[in-house]
Amino acid sequence: MTFRPSAIALLVALALTGCSGGQSELAPQSGPASGEPVLTRLLGRADEAMAGGDLAVAGRLLDEARAIAPENADLWVAIARLRFRGGEHLTAIEAADRALQLGPDHAPALLMRALMVRDAHGFADALPWFEAALAVDRTNADVWAGYAATLGDYGRYRDMLDAVRELADRAPDDRRIFYLQAVLAQRGGRPVLARSLLERSGMAARGVPAAVLLDALISLDQGNHDSAAQQLEVLFARQPANARLRQLLARALLLSGRNAEVVERFAAEAAQPEASAYFAMIAGRAYEQMGDRARAAPLLERAFAASSAAPVALADRPGLPEPTADLRRRSAAGDWTGARNMAQDFRIRFPASADFAQLVGDAALGGGDAAAALEAYAPAARMRRPWHLTRKAAHAYRRTGDDIAADTLLARHVAGEPDNIAALAALADALAVRKEWERAALLLDHAIALGGGHDPALLVSRGEVAHALGQNDAAERFATLAADLRPPALTRR
Structure with missing residues (x-):
């Protein structure tokens, strides 16, 4: 049997979110467009510091910039980006709102809001924000790149192509042109063309995660499984807790015939209740090809069973930071009181973090308090609403007896992410x-x-x-x- 999830599904959100699920690594690329020379230099240096991961230096530079021009919209866009990168998701929204108050027709502020709306509400709701940004500045390459990628993620490929052409007209030297064309080519089933375009972008060679992932998917499509595994290993080393990468890497290893490695690295995780049916199938096939039918059977049986099980709230998996891993170990052992107390402590220490708000909800849901889970999920969903959060929130609504709310939430997710x-x-x-x-x-x-x-x-x-x-x-x-x-x-x- 061939395991081949849709290329479209695997590429959803590639063009803007890379592999990390955070704000774009591909946009924006340009620096601030307005302000005094000193302010412009400070914002530019802060952007460089953020790109290099030195958030403390970026914060000091933005403090200096704020002392010079506290009412500058570009400054507040940069502050929003810094807060998001630092895990202060809810105050990042406040900074983005401040930028829009100062510059309601400011394209970078509208772009920031478009990216946030996309993460929280889906591709459909984000498109009007991109279009509003283009209405005030049709020369902004970052907006065209984000708009093109979001159109593609929403399944509007012809419109995506038109937007990429507009980007090429506005900024013919922009590397993202070839990258976005490569995404379109791969989605269209033309991996050879996709590889050529991706190489012209130079982004995979520079290690941009989204581009490296696309390169690996092209390799898988062309049957170069060992090459795909090598590329995915690079990403996996940087993001060991990324469940999507783990599954892709396991698939590449299986297709490469490295069954023992699949079993050694992923079989225990694939056997856990929260593992996807596809992950269980990969591990089961690896056991089967090794001749171990006894271990293959339960995994394959679960893979072929209907997926009606409730979502696992706090699954323990390798690669997580120690405080979070400890919380998940408590939940795995059934210590939901300890897990809830620990999650609440994190929430108090990091009140602006959507991630820790979600942890509080997960601990409440696992402990049987669906109403408290929904209360905690609400602020997390203001920043991001990925599928796993929607699924848990829908389950929590059903636990409270509100099937209509659960079904509405599912319908909204499908409307925003139809693929x-x-x-x-x-x-x-x-x-x-x-x-x-x-x-x-x-x-x-x-x-x-x-x-x-x-x-x-x-x-x-x-x-x-x-x-x-x-x-x-x-x-x-x-x-x-x-x-x-x-x-x-x-x-x-």
Whole structure:
């Protein structure tokens, strides 16, 4: 069986967020556009310090700049970026709002808000902010780059191409032109062209995480599995707690025939309840190819089962910072009181962090207090609402008996991120419970078209929906497709 998640799904958010889930590593690239020469130099040096990871120096430089021109919109954009980089997510929003108050028609401030809205509410809600920025400054290359990437993430590829062409007209030497064209080429199933364009950008060679990840995906698509594994190892060394990278690296190693390495590094994690069905399948296949059918069987059985389990609130996984790892170990041991106390302590020490607000919610959810979890998730969602947070919040709503709120939250996520296969399947399941079969069928068909056809549970769900609609031939076809994906006569020995 071939494991091949949709190239579109794997590239979602590449163009703006890289691998880290934070604000863009690709935009903005330009320095402040207005202000006195001294202020401009200070802001430029602060940008350089942030790019180099020296946030303390950047903070001192911005303090100097604030003493010179406290009402400057560029200054507050820079402050917002610094606060975000430093984990002060909620005060970063305040700084971005201050920049917009000082410059409601200031393109960099509108761009900052567009990036924040995209992270918190999805691609659809962010597009008007990019368009507002372009309405006041059509020459801003950073806005065109962000707009193009967001259009692509939203599935509007023709519009993305038009935006990339506008970027090329405004800034013909901008490296992002070739990178964004490479993303389009890969999404269009043209990996050779994508590789050529990516090389012309020079961004993978410079180690830009999003570009290195795209390079690895191209290598996987071309069958260069060892090369892909090497590229992913580079990223994995920098972000060992990144679950997405772990799964991609495990896949590359499996396709390279390095089954023992997959088992040694990832099998224990893949066996945990919170691991994705796909991750469990990778580890199961590695065991199977090593001839260890006893260990392969439970992993493959879970991979092929319907994914209806509740989300695991605080999963322990390698690579996390020690304080967070300790909290997760407490939860894994069932010490939810200790985990909640520790999370609350973090929240008190870092009140502006959306990440620690989410930890408080996770600890409350794991401890059975769904209402407290929702209260904690609310400030976290103001900054970012990734799928895993939406899924946990929807589960918390259901625990409080509010299925309508849960379904609405799922629908909003799908509207903002329409190519998220897991979100599409979850919303389809919710609609099926309400017997809204036709809408469920549309969602599942879209998920299958995006690459979800490799998921037997999704195919089973689609067959059940077809049967409910009286489409017996279609139901039989989907059942056959799901059966074809199952391993033959896999039993424990």
